[in-house]
Amino acid sequence: MTTITDDKRLQPYLGTLQKIVSDMGPQRPFQSTLKSLLRTLAENHDFQRPHIVIFDPETRTLKLSLSQTPTKADHVEYEPGVGVTGQVFSTGQPVIVPRIKDHPAFLNKAFGRSDEEQETLAFICVPVLGPADEPRQGREVIGTLSVDTPSVPMPQLESHCRFLEVVAGMIANHASYLQEEMARQKHLMTQGLIVGDSNDIGFTPSNVVAASKAMRLVLNQAAQVGPSRATALLRGESGTGKELLAEAIHQASPRREMPLIKLNCAALPSELVESELFGYQKGAFTGAVHTKKGLFELANKGTLFLDEVGELSPNAQAKVLRAIQEQEIQRLGSEQTITVDVRLICATHQPLEELVERGLFREDLYYRINVFPIFIPPLRERREDILPLAEHFLRIYSEEYSRSIKRISTPAIDLLTQYHWPGNIRELKNCIERAVLVCDEQVIRTYHLPPSLQTAESTATDTNLSFCEAVAKFEQELLVDALKKARGNMLQAARDLRVSYRIVNYKVKKYGIDAKKFAVAKARGMK
Structure with missing residues (x-):
């Protein structure tokens, strides 16, 4: 199997994948993420008209849902099995059209490409599978990802195709949410609660x-x-x-x-x-x-x-x-x-x-x-929001109180996510404000959090702990923080802690810390 790191032709795609990964942070709503992804594909490569088509289970048609380029048709639909997009959806296999004009099944419904463009452009369409809740063979196709690109030799088009398959795999959850929102949008229209049809079905208020x-x-x-x-x-x-x-x-x-x-x-x-x-x-x-x-x-x-x-x-x-x-x-x-x-x-x-x-x-x-x-x-039922909210409040209060606090330590994050938050976001906001006020370091640690969140075990103040045990707990916290910052690189963690690599390696083994889990996930093989 060819991988993105083995094939030199695929090296230019690494920067794009890194940009996509950074844009897919937890704070970003799925629709903004998908729009940013299409924009990145257009800007980083010679891809034209990148667009996502999603299957509508109710009408049994494929609908153009997101596009980087304005279309000449307000509502574009494809039948499964009909045209290149329909074939990709039905078979679950990508299709490369080396020259659009030469492909008899190409419908040209969405963008009204001119004769000259059809003469000089290739078209690549790959399937978008549903979320990976099951093995690959059990995942259904929920849509397609397509681009136009200048006609080039087939090996280069195949590299483009493998790259787009990786991108399609990365957006499975986001595309699934988009499919859900399309259904919800249609239901609300039938109820008369909203008027008209809109591709902009998600938004992110700044506050x-x-x-x-x-x-x-x-x-x-x-x-x-x-x-x-x-x-x-x-x-x-x-x-x-x-x-x-x-x-x-x-x-x-x-x-x-x-x-x-x-x-x-x-x-x-x-x-x-x-x-x-x-x-x-x-x-x-x-x-x-x-x-x-x-x-x-x-x-x-x-x-x-x-x-x-x-x-x-x-x-x-x-x-x-x-x-x-x-x-x-x-x-x-x-x-x-x-x-x-x-x-x-x-x-x-x-x-x-x-x-x-x-x-x-x-x-x-x-x-x-x-x-x-x-x-x-309530906040206890959406724990994925706790860390982004905490970091949001940390930025606000660090600026307000002129503190140079950079982040929240991993044990402190664990404490925040385990708490049941009866006061919800208001309580979390007050908690972070207090932590910023009492913190005299660049990192919020467990002992900076309010007493209501803390336990003797979490703060290493249990009276049953010996002095050495309490010191060991503090060492573990510092090691985990350093490894997280260094993304699993023990040599860099040693530099940050101002100790030798030998000491860090010894302590990691002593406390059973898995440094690899802090490493940044690398791009896997491409089919």
């Missing part, structure tokens, strides 16, 4: 960090409901980021240039919430020395976010319901109605269904605000 699949799905739900005027109801425990998600929905809407007005319904006494929401006329009550606009008026043409909506009083609930139904309000102390055009986003950590059963929340209002519910999972 939201999401690495887990659960949160990527939440963000895509936000992207889907954003362009509509449907009322969104954000459900989840306190501290999961409902307010940030509301901001993301607003930014994804046509109202993004208009105000986003926020009110925490639990932060004010019930008698003041109504005056805040609907305003009041001068003289409406003692102390009303001037007329005041309510939040519904201030949010006109924009978005109103009601946090902890379950805390609304019965009177306020009735008026909010009327504002939603009739799109008009009345200030306190006034009989004049005011028309408002407001998109409503609500949030709560309470079980509204139970409140409805107990008569504490209006059933008709519940159904009015529960048009598009989005459930935000």
Whole structure:
């Protein structure tokens, strides 16, 4: 088998693979990653029109989902088995077309290539398999990855093809998510919750960090409901980021240039919430020395976010319901109605269904605000987000407090990921802020974390440990950190620790540390 390191013709592809790997970090959403990948293929090689086609199980057709080059057709579909793309999907085998003009099955549906281009360009199409949950022979084909490239001798085209097969293997999970989102997008369109068809079905708000699949799905739900005027109801425990998600929905809407007005319904006494929401006329009550606009008026043409909506009083609930139904309000102390055009986003950590059963929340209002519910999972159920969030907060607070803290140690990361986080992201944020304040090194270690996260074992302070045992635990932590930084290179780790290689090698063997697991994964063989 030819490998990427054995064949000198394949050496130029290494830089591209390294760039793709770096772009596929946990913080990146799958669609942005795929777009970046297509851009890298176009920029690093003489590839034209790199594009990904995904199979739609409902319509049983292949749909052009992502392309680096604008297409001349709004909706491009291929039948399995028909054309080059359809053949690749049906057989699961790559196809190389040395010259497009000479291939009778080439359909030229998506990009409208000119006669001259068809004369001088080759076409390469490789299958994209589903995630590697099963052995290769059991994995289904979910789409294709294709490029145009200048017609060159067949050995060079074969090298291109093997390289693209490796790339297709790297994007299996991302393409699978894209297939799921295509299905979800179509379902929402049939429900009338979004209008039109869009290739941009994922987005990454600048203030939201999401690495887990659960949160990527939440963000895509936000992207889907954003362009509509449907009322969104954000459900989840306190501290999961409902307010940030509301901001993301607003930014994804046509109202993004208009105000986003926020009110925490639990932060004010019930008698003041109504005056805040609907305003009041001068003289409406003692102390009303001037007329005041309510939040519904201030949010006109924009978005109103009601946090902890379950805390609304019965009177306020009735008026909010009327504002939603009739799109008009009345200030306190006034009989004049005011028309408002407001998109409503609500949030709560309470079980509204139970409140409805107990008569504490209006059933008709519940159904009015529960048009598009989005459930935000707690942090303990999306542990893939803990490290990216921690590193995000570390950057923020290191800059804010002028600290030169570079990273979080591996044992500290283990401690963060094992904790159950009852306070969710808010608690994690406070935890990292405290660690930055007390840290006097360039690395956050276990003993910089709050006592609530620590155990005697994790901090090597167990009274049953001898002095030598406590020192050994600290040595292991330093070794693991150095090896992680040096990517498994024990010689470099020794330089960083300012000791000899012999000492590092001895300690690694003594503590049973596997240095190889910290090495950067190298590109495997190409078929």
